[in-house]
Amino acid sequence: MVTDPSLSHTIQQILEILGTLAFAISGIRHAAAKHYDWFGGFVCGIAVAIGGGTIRDVMLGVTPFWMLSPLYIICTVVAQIIVIVFARSMKRLDNAWFVFDTLGLALFTIAGIQKTLACGHPFWVAIIMGCITGAAGGVIRDVLLNKVPVIFRKEIYAMASVAGGLLYWFMTALNINVAITAASTFLLVIVVRFLAVRFHISLPVLRSEEDPPVKEDR
Numbered sequence: 001m002v003t004d005p006s007l008s009h010t011i012q013q014i015l016e017i018l019g020t021l022a023f024a025i026s027g028i029r030h031a032a033a034k035h036y037d038w039f040g041g042f043v044c045g046i047a048v049a050i051g052g053g054t055i056r057d058v059m060l061g062v063t064p065f066w067m068l069s070p071l072y073i074i075c076t077v078v079a080q081i082i083v084i085v086f087a088r089s090m091k092r093l094d095n096a097w098f099v100f101d102t103l104g105l106a107l108f109t110i111a112g113i114q115k116t117l118a119c120g121h122p123f124w125v126a127i128i129m130g131c132i133t134g135a136a137g138g139v140i141r142d143v144l145l146n147k148v149p150v151i152f153r154k155e156i157y158a159m160a161s162v163a164g165g166l167l168y169w170f171m172t173a174l175n176i177n178v179a180i181t182a183a184s185t186f187l188l189v190i191v192v193r194f195l196a197v198r199f200h201i202s203l204p205v206l207r208s209e210e211d212p213p214v215k216e217d218r
Helices: 005-033 038-060 071-085 087-091 096-118 123-144 158-173 178-198
Strands: none
Touching: 005 038, 005 071, 005 096, 005 123, 005 178, 038 071, 038 096, 038 123, 071 087, 096 123, 096 158, 096 178, 123 158, 158 178
């Protein structure tokens, strides 16, 4: 495995900062659509930005990343200012929230994988933690907004994170440079998410005993 500790740490910090900004904008945009006030928007933004990473760090037994630097809170404040100042411009971008949410998912998936591996855990744990880092914040946001969490809907969300984690594992096993591996994982998560939404690709839906049987065409 190709591992440069300083490079990995730098990439991880950059990913967490960019992911925080992207997820915060996504959460605040959702709050704006529900006509929350500025404080409510900030709460939604910070919840989605640090929620997944906080759960990950607690499970890994380390200090949550946002407690080590005020930069992540500042990122959320910047995100709120961006949404307020450019509200009219962002409103014209119908899928702006989707773009930022997807970017945050991809960035935080990689950050979660890298941090878990740095803690000495096996790769299957890293993939799970990458998924939690990327998707759990969105669950918290949707609960605050009184919506069904996106990972429980038909569209593929968390599975895009899992696919990215599997690619990261495969490329790492081949001793590919960590920067190239991270970039490839980032692109795969985004592509899977965009294709799933564009072509309405989804996982099969569970059926209860009360659902009528599906009639087969003859």
